[in-house]
Amino acid sequence: MDAHGPLCVGIDPHQQLVESWGLPYTLAGVERFAMTCVEAFGGQVACVKPQSAFFEVFGSRGVALLERVQSGLRQAGTLTILDVKRGDIGSTMTAYAEAFLGKDRSDAVDAITVSPYLGYGSLRPALDLAAATGRGVFVLALTSNPEGASVQHARGAGGRSVAGEVVAGAAADNAAARESGRLGSVGLVVGATVGTAVRDLGLDLTSMGGPLLAPGVGAQGGTAESLRQVFGEALPQVLASSSREVLSAGPDVPVLREAARRTGRQMRALVALSG
């Protein structure tokens, strides 16, 4: 984030986008799309986030392609967040954690997205394995889609919102890192489109002590101004995430790369202004 600006570019090869690059929506077309992204973004941005769904849709050959994308980014020295949004009971979560974060996985990613709606504590195997292997997780807290609020703003018996429970869980897990002045390995997903929800729900994102992945920049309407409104003082922890808006600059590699760099510079300027 310091070197390139706090931007994560998503690799989301969905049909219209692939076709808008003049490519067929086939495994070969998606491979060309994704490897062009690796060439354009590797070494140029803070982080890249492949969306697993767009690879899984092609079955095992799509998953093999996803692994090649991950290894291409690793060779370029670029951090990856695999967007898989896993979440299950503890025993199953242990297997998911090993599948994506295990130390013997040659294709392991730097972080994954996880879903806390079976209870924050059900994520324990992934939280612990990420910490043990020097990786991270991003836990959904306030998602960018309008339907998220009906679950995430709901309050439990103690009066705390579901999102508040997630923030409290992450803060506890990041406590040791926070005391030593580092960001912890448990990040949160808070959409760039959630308006005043952080304030309305009384969430303390600054003391949470981990990175904040903010999807929804660009195609879903999130802007630098909305990031300022959503995050306020927590802005220095924010890793803004954009997929379609940057990707629509393709397929020309220099143009695509410049679109990512430009958005990265905008995000850096936003944080500098807020400081």
Ligand SMILES: O=C(O)c1cc(=O)[nH]c(=O)n1[C@@H]1O[C@H](COP(=O)(O)O)[C@@H](O)[C@H]1O
């Ligand atoms: O975890 C995510 O990245 C995520 C969480 C969320 O709340 N909203 C959200 O849009 N995302 C993902 O971020 C990407 C957004 O893509 P664009 O809207 O094209 O920038 C998609 O891959 C979504 O699955």
